[in-house]
Amino acid sequence: EFTDPMSWFTQIVTYQKLAVWLMFLEVVGLAGAFGPLCGHFAPMLGNIRYWVRPGTIRMAPWGRRLPGTGGDERTVGDVLLYLVVLASLLYPLIVSAVPVTAVPDGTDPQELIPAYTFIPILIAMPLMGLRDKVIFLAARSEQYLPIFLWSAILGAVALSDGATSSDFVNLVIVFKVIIVVVWVGAGVSKFGQHFLMVIPPMISNSPGQPYAVKKAHYRDAPNDIRPSRIAWFMAHVAGTAVEIVVPLVLLFVANSVVALIAAIIIVGFHLFITSTFPLAVPLEWNVFFGFIAIVLWGGVSGGFDAATYSIWHFQNAWILVPVFALALVGPVIGNLRPDLISFLPSMRQYAGNWASAVWAMRPGIEERLNELPLVENQVDQLQRMALTPYTRDEADVTQQKAVGWRSMHSQGRGVLSALFEHLDDIEDRTLREGEFMCNTIVGWNFGDGHMHDERLIASIQKRLDLKPGDLVVAYCESQATPWKYDTPQHYRVIDAALGVVERGTWQVADCVKEQPWLPNGPIPLDVRWTAPGFVRRSTLTSSADGTAVR
Known part of the structure; x- marks a missing residue:
């Protein structure tokens, strides 16, 4: 009963309903990715504002391989599918719970959400994910879809005619397994x-x-x-x-x-x-x-x-x-x-081992991002906050804090090293944390660097037609098998106009032993591939007339 909070602790339907509510709040944008901590300042809501508008950028996970999912622009059909997702999440909440016929002695009478009400979301959310992985991950599908799946399968058994108390026990135990795997996986x-x-x-x-x-x-x-x-x-x-x-x-x-x-x-x-x-x-x-x-x-x-x-x-x-x-x-x-897989279904919640990126932009390029659908860069957002508007300098310093925060972590020292090695004009550039930038462009991010790798950069380039060097991104992948200390961490450097121009690795041990501000210079990088004809800007020298030459 909603008016009897103590009953929440003895009713398994509470577990089901909270899972549905939380997925709904996540996919709307009122949960983990809401507000300033995620780079949403004015307005503080991302998610739904982007996903109900045709023309915004979407990210299909296998667009090049799976027919019907290609492209990077949201269509009317994508918007309708997103609305179906929202409706399918409300459906289990508005249908009355059904009494369980048999529970063990000592357990209060139980109810379950009807098993069939989970079928729409179990169909709609994977379909949505094939069109836009951002929405699938924003819903925290790796956390909640397993609850819905086994609620549909074992819940149907527990509610069927002839069900025994063991059938209900099985469902509760599976719920325990799901939550334990999340904990242990994160550990x-x-x-x-x-x-x-x-x-x-x-x-x-x-x-x-x-x-x-x-x-x-x-x-x-x-x-x-x-x-x-x-x-x-x-x-x-x-x-x-x-x-x-x-x-x-x-x-x-x-x-x-x-x-x-x-x-x-x-x-x-x-x-x-x-x-x-x-x-x-x-x-x-x-x-x-x-x-x-x-x-x-x-x-x-x-x-x-x-x-x-x-x-x-x-x-x-x-x-x-x-x-x-x-x-x-x-x-x-x-x-x-x-x-191959986001850090979210990998259960790497706040583990520090993330795919990450830092963007380095020439003057004026950050402002050009406002030409993208529904995008307003965070510096502009901060300056027009209703109650506490920032000055231009205050807004810029606030954004730099995100880069500073990244440098406090191992991968931040690596990607900043790659930028210092590549750019001889880095002091004149605008540096921004890739996760924050991603939030303004696709509407959501939660630490997943895969959402702002070369695929997103290519989508931006298609719309803005930037020149070589305008936007340079240092990106790193999560370290595989981190329990093996000698496993290298892979990075790549992306030029919006040229694509990936360099691939290489670094040793995580070199990152963690340095101070965040890299007083000894960039950490050692092992360059394993360079795009044909590409030369780092930091390797260019000046001729007598001041022009850059190789």
Whole structure:
């Protein structure tokens, strides 16, 4: 009952409805990617403003290979399909829940959203994703579609005539498996050298942390702002270890007291993340996961006791094979071949190992971005904020903070090194964080560098016809198998007018040992390919008359 909050902790339908609501809010733009932290200043809403307007840029994942998905311009058909997605998410919320006929003794009477109401979104969202992967990822489909899928399959069994209490137990256990895979996948992704770099700026951004605590996360701030031993402990013990070990305890324990203690630890874990307000953090997602930990494992009277709803009591254990297989495909592929899959289904949430980019633009090019459909660059947005308008310089400094934030992380030092190696006029250029720029152009981003790689740059070039050197982007892919410290990280340099002009690698160890401002110069780059005839601008010299020559 909506008017009885305590009943939320004992009703599995709460889990279903919250998942539907959160996907709806995400795909509209009122959740994780809303507001200034994601580069939406005035207005603060992206997503739906772009996706209901024909002519805006869309990004098909396999447009060159899959017939019917090619091109990069949103059509009326794409808009209609997006509206179908919204309607299909509202459908399960407006249909009355159905009583479950058989539940175990000690469990309160239960209801489920009718299984058939999930079918429209299970069809519409994948179709939408084939036309525009941005919308598919913005909906956090990797988080919520598995819940909908098994609600449709096992929920139908639990609601069928002749269903037993074991059928309902099976559904609850699968819900537990889904959320545990998310936790453990995110924990495993934090292996390696990247995540340690995440913690200090994350703590620094927290309004609730005293200055002394923030400073303690650096070795010798402001002279040496590499992570301290306290940061190491927070990253690898309070972070990675907790995110892997505690969920595994929750999944396999059959003791209600132990499950309750583990659930409380998880709640504290999510509350801490929420308190730091990291960039683009899905605060509502953290609240959801903390709340659901209490629902599924809290042992609330009349709820889902760990002894009864234990994975060891799953009937027809073979069903768990496709459950685990579907849940693990994203993390496994994403860690082995990060170039093939977004960091979101890879479960690399805030792991520091991201595909990233920094854009370097000649004077006037940032303003030209306003010629793109529905785009207004963030410097202009900041200057026209209603209550607190910024000056031009204040707006520019605010944008530079995003580049500074990127340099605090391992990949930022790499992409900035690539730009310094390539551009002899970098001091005269406008540098912008690629994720922020992407937000203004496609309406959404959540740390996925794949959305602003050479494909987006090509879409911009098609519309603006820039000259060689006008827009140069240093881009890096996530490091594959980060638990192997000698695995190189791949980068490429993109010129909007020329395409990819250089590919190479760097060692992550070289990034993490340097200060963010690169006092010793760019980190070493191993150039593995250069476009025929291309020469870096930084390798050009001046002739007697001042013109650049090779």
